[in-house]
Amino acid sequence: AQTVTQSQPEMSVQEAETVTLSCTYDTSESDYYLFWYKQPPSRQMILVIRQEAYKQQNATENRFSVNFQKAAKSFSLKISDSQLGDAAMYFCAYRGLYNFNKFYFGSGTKLNVKP
Amino acid sequence: EAEVAQSPRYKITEKSQAVAFWCDPISGHATLYWYRQILGQGPELLVQFQDESVVDDSQLPKDRFSAERLKGVDSTLKIQPAELGDSAMYLCASSGSRGVANTGELFFGEGSRLTVL
Numbered sequence: 001a002q003t004v005t006q007s008q009p010e011m012s013v014q015e016a017e018t019v020t021l022s023c024t025y026d027t028s029e030s031d032y033y034l035f036w037y038k039q040p041p042s043r044q045m046i047l048v049i050r051q052e053a054y055k056q057q058n059a060t061e062n063r064f065s066v067n068f069q070k071a072a073k074s075f076s077l078k079i080s081d082s083q084l085g086d087a088a089m090y091f092c093a094y095r096g097l098y099n100f101n102k103f104y105f106g107s108g109t110k111l112n113v114k115p
Numbered sequence: 116e117a118e119v120a121q122s123p124r125y126k127i128t129e130k131s132q133a134v135a136f137w138c139d140p141i142s143g144h145a146t147l148y149w150y151r152q153i154l155g156q157g158p159e160l161l162v163q164f165q166d167e168s169v170v171d172d173s174q175l176p177k178d179r180f181s182a183e184r185l186k187g188v189d190s191t192l193k194i195q196p197a198e199l200g201d202s203a204m205y206l207c208a209s210s211g212s213r214g215v216a217n218t219g220e221l222f223f224g225e226g227s228r229l230t231v232l
Contacts, residue, residue, distance in 0.1 A: 095219055
């Protein structure tokens with residue numbers, strides 16, 4: 001079975017600085033989706049960014065970008081110009097194409113943003 | 116914008132009582148998921164529906180938990196009797212079918228926070 005590993009349980013960043021959250025995964029598939037989800041305290045889990053494995057170009061959404069290293073099975077999230085509203089739990093997730101309706105989540109990284 | 120609706124947002128109950136959570140997925144989404152999330156942890160899949168059929172309930176404690184999606188649209192998750200260890204957030208999510216228009220992501224509701232006293 002696929003596994004998703006987030007090795008940083010908690011991280012802190014100063015407001016306006018840049019932070020990178022790590023995620024690695026294990027799969028034998030060649031094509032799949034990867035996601036980063038954000039869950040603020042007591043609030044809804046929302047999608048931050050997605051990456052399709054067949055696309056070599058790293059996805060970018062405003063201040064959020066990923067470093068997708070397919071051979072290394074690594075999918076890190078970079079948050080630039082961190083804002084107080086970025087404080088949340090961040091979950092990395094994997095969705096394969098073989099078992100299309102199965103999602104695998106990491107254990108999460110709690111991001112603290114210091115003013 | 117289409118959303119996954121869940122109710123109630125919060126539920127406080129005493130142990131041994133019955134509780135029920137309701138979820139209405141995004142219209143047209145055939146796949147519906149119920150997850151349990153302990154504070155500070157990732158979501159754990161309880162049950163997955165494809166239309167009205169259960170396709171994965173391997174982690175559902177079937178002695179006390181039940182789930183249904185009778186018409187393949189909205190769904191109910193029930194716990195009877197509730198135990199102290201059931202205190203958690205119960206998340207509902209939905210996803211579209213494989214196809215060109217599917218962006219691949221999972222859409223979550225706001226969750227139902229259960230506290231068992």
